[in-house]
Amino acid sequence: METWRNFIDGEWVESASGRAQEDTNPADTGEVLGRAPCSTGEEARGAVDAARRALPAWRATPAPVRARVIGKAAEVLSRRAEEVARLLTREEGKVLREARGEVAKSVNILEFMAGEGRRLNGETVPSELARTFACTLRAPLGVVGLITPWNFPVCIPCWKIAPALVAGNTVVFKPASLTPATAVEVVRVFEEAGVPRGVLNLVHGAGGEVGQALVEHPEVRALSFTGSNEVGTRLYSDGARQLKKVQCEMGGKNPIVVLDDADLGLAVEATVQGAFGSTGQRCTATSRAIVVHAVADEFVERVVARARRFRVGNGLDPAVDMGPSVDERQLETVLGAMDRARSEGARCRTGGTRLAEGDLSRGFFSAPAVFDEVSPSMRLAQDEVFGPVLAVLRVGDLEEAIEVANGVRFGLSSSVYTSDVSRAFRFTEAIETGIVHVNNPTMGGEAQLPFGGMKATGVGLREQGHVALDFFTELKTVYLDYTGTKRESNIF
Numbered sequence: 001m002e003t004w005r006n007f008i009d010g011e012w013v014e015s016a017s018g019r020a021q022e023d024t025n026p027a028d029t030g031e032v033l034g035r036a037p038c039s040t041g042e043e044a045r046g047a048v049d050a051a052r053r054a055l056p057a058w059r060a061t062p063a064p065v066r067a068r069v070i071g072k073a074a075e076v077l078s079r080r081a082e083e084v085a086r087l088l089t090r091e092e093g094k095v096l097r098e099a100r101g102e103v104a105k106s107v108n109i110l111e112f113m114a115g116e117g118r119r120l121n122g123e124t125v126p127s128e129l130a131r132t133f134a135c136t137l138r139a140p141l142g143v144v145g146l147i148t149p150w151n152f153p154v155c156i157p158c159w160k161i162a163p164a165l166v167a168g169n170t171v172v173f174k175p176a177s178l179t180p181a182t183a184v185e186v187v188r189v190f191e192e193a194g195v196p197r198g199v200l201n202l203v204h205g206a207g208g209e210v211g212q213a214l215v216e217h218p219e220v221r222a223l224s225f226t227g228s229n230e231v232g233t234r235l236y237s238d239g240a241r242q243l244k245k246v247q248c249e250m251g252g253k254n255p256i257v258v259l260d261d262a263d264l265g266l267a268v269e270a271t272v273q274g275a276f277g278s279t280g281q282r283c284t285a286t287s288r289a290i291v292v293h294a295v296a297d298e299f300v301e302r303v304v305a306r307a308r309r310f311r312v313g314n315g316l317d318p319a320v321d322m323g324p325s326v327d328e329r330q331l332e333t334v335l336g337a338m339d340r341a342r343s344e345g346a347r348c349r350t351g352g353t354r355l356a357e358g359d360l361s362r363g364f365f366s367a368p369a370v371f372d373e374v375s376p377s378m379r380l381a382q383d384e385v386f387g388p389v390l391a392v393l394r395v396g397d398l399e400e401a402i403e404v405a406n407g408v409r410f411g412l413s414s415s416v417y418t419s420d421v422s423r424a425f426r427f428t429e430a431i432e433t434g435i436v437h438v439n440n441p442t443m444g445g446e447a448q449l450p451f452g453g454m455k456a457t458g459v460g461l462r463e464q465g466h467v468a469l470d471f472f473t474e475l476k477t478v479y480l481d482y483t484g485t486k487r488e489s490n491i492f
Contacts, residue, residue: 054198067117247460334387
């Protein structure tokens, strides 16, 4: 059985802790993929030291040259796409079609960010002073800590690592404990691409040990985190007390609004794919369908029928539509949320149970669930479940739909299905989400566009697109007097 190692200062090194945990396939817990080290805070601090030593040379490397490493990483990952996708399915559980899509999106991100090395621009701004050249320059922050989740263990590390490196920072990467194998493959991609010694470091381990060491280390200038609100809120608070730059991407409770003039066929398919794709384990998952009364009955019947046709099983089977929850704990969270929904009076129209017959008995499977007659105050309408569970809320019109959609603490993604452009623009104007779709599912995002949310979904600057560099850089304002003579200045 393989025991993975940390990657520190350009070397794959065993953890000094002597402790490790097994990494199993959530669709077949009898398959052990390997063992991941339970590293110590001291090892995390050693990785920070390596990143600090590598910083001066990497910072001094021209941005287009730094970006060549990212471009080469895109080539390496593209070449190894099928291998990485299959490992992703075995480790995290999503079906192979979705894993291939995640790897393809990761390649897109790397390709886009490689181009940003030639667009790391500041501004030239007119000065009030004669014969003075004024401009802004982007400067790297220094050592940055990146903490990533298990649900997109290839894509999210890529969209954090790539802009951090292009901007001239050095990185300590702490992946989720549930997906160590894919984290290793991501770092191997960058290693093969030629990332210099110490510029990118990987430390496996628990958040309370390794992650906290990054939060507390005085040489870590910034932290980028994706995960739960509970952990992110604590990390943001701890980082702020040390005046670190902190970025947190956290929960979502994403609505799809279906109006009476919607193409119901498109809306139903978007809802089902958004709610049950990736087993509902994504922050942009469609967790609420807010439907006007005029089409609600037909919409629900069609969604229920479509959900019942979903095939659940091992994601490597091409006939399967949905894989397992990532582990037993997550499955219990999903089952508990559905039990509470029933106790509050929501009507379960399909699913809502664990699947444990035959081959499914070896994994963490549940049937896609549709709950009707959900009121806005129910926990199923308010709390992120992170599982294949859809709550249907019935409303009278667009304005009530917007009020219900905005009546949660999250604000990541939303969608409206309508054929009326004025209603579409009204929704776009009034909805409180960072991403808005019209006649498109709630999930997804392109590499060249910003990704992020409002309210409790996130704090800090957006990820992806060229704005990703805003978080990983700081601006210098430069005044250059090219006369070389002493004179009065009116700059205060």
